[in-house]
Amino acid sequence: MNQKKRRLIFERLAKAIPNPTTELKYRTPFELLVAVVLSAQATDKSVNRATAELFKVADTPEKMLALGEEGLKRYIRHIGLYNTKARNLIALCRQLLEKHGGQVPRTRQALEALPGVGRKTANVILNTLYGEPTIAVDTHIFRVANRTGLAPGRTVREVEEKLNRYTPEEFKKDAHHLLILHGRYVCTARNPKCDQCVIRDLCEYPEKRLERGGEKAATG
Known part of the structure; x- marks a missing residue:
């Protein structure tokens, strides 16, 4: 995974998820x-x-x-x-x-x-709350970062540090929510929706699931 690929990944996710934010309900x-x-x-x-x-x-x-x-x-x-x-x-x-x-x-x-x-x-x-470019790594982000090759790491802290290091500056503020929402609805833990994924050609997951003639097929 190189920086050109990483930038393209965030560009596509930002286009696919124009208003990335938390799904928790709050007023204050x-x-x-x-x-x-x-x-x-x-x-x-x-x-x-x-x-x-x-x-x-x-x-x-x-x-x-x-x-x-x-x-x-x-x-x-x-x-x-x-x-x-x-x-x-x-x-x-x-x-x-x-x-x-x-x-x-x-x-x-x-x-x-x-x-x-x-x-x-x-x-x-x-x-x-305060608009700082921090990236909180939950289970979704940990999975997406490792599965795609975006920022692989064995621990949550290692993934966080790599994401902070590799994420293009203009995407750091939204990276947390972009990756969570992508992991929650597309790059799911079981049966990831690779055929619906906007970054499938950039992703380095070796077991992508793509539709071919109505059947699921693994591809490199």
């Missing part, structure tokens, strides 16, 4: 932070279903803190790891109020100091 920075924390090892659809009701009663740190850990669990119990997430979110709300005036901080250091917020969540907030 606080709501986005909560939704991203809840989305760890969970689908955006399950998070949106929970927050649709949760944010009606607790859309600020003060209200969520007043709801309490047990009260919060009632809204998020169908989301994976909900016990840990409820505990972290209540502690997060307390810290936002005590150290940040109830506002979502703008720096990586401050974000990663919040309970339940790791590097990936901080990257999402910095990118989606």
Whole structure:
């Protein structure tokens, strides 16, 4: 994979996905932070279903803190790891109020100091909320980066570092969402839709699935 190919990949993805953004539903920075924390090892659809009701009663740190850990669990119990997430979110709300005036901080250091917020969540907030060219590597991006040859790596951090190094500057702000959406709807974990893929001729995946005479065929 060379830089010319990488640029073409992002150019085509940007054309195919003209408005790349998160599919999490939110109205305020606080709501986005909560939704991203809840989305760890969970689908955006399950998070949106929970927050649709949760944010009606607790859309600020003060209200969520007043709801309490047990009260919060009632809204998020169908989301994976909900016990840990409820505990972290209540502690997060307390810290936002005590150290940040109830506002979502703008720096990586401050974000990663919040309970339940790791590097990936901080990257999402910095990118989606504050427009910084960070690339949060989730399972979709990890798969796409390795499968296509765009930025192969054995660990999430290695893939993140390569994407930061190789992604053309003008695409860095949107790269996170372009790759997630491509992985979610086209370059899926099982049965990737290679015949519908706008970068199939640039992709270096050796087991591409293309339609030939109505039958699936592998191609190099």
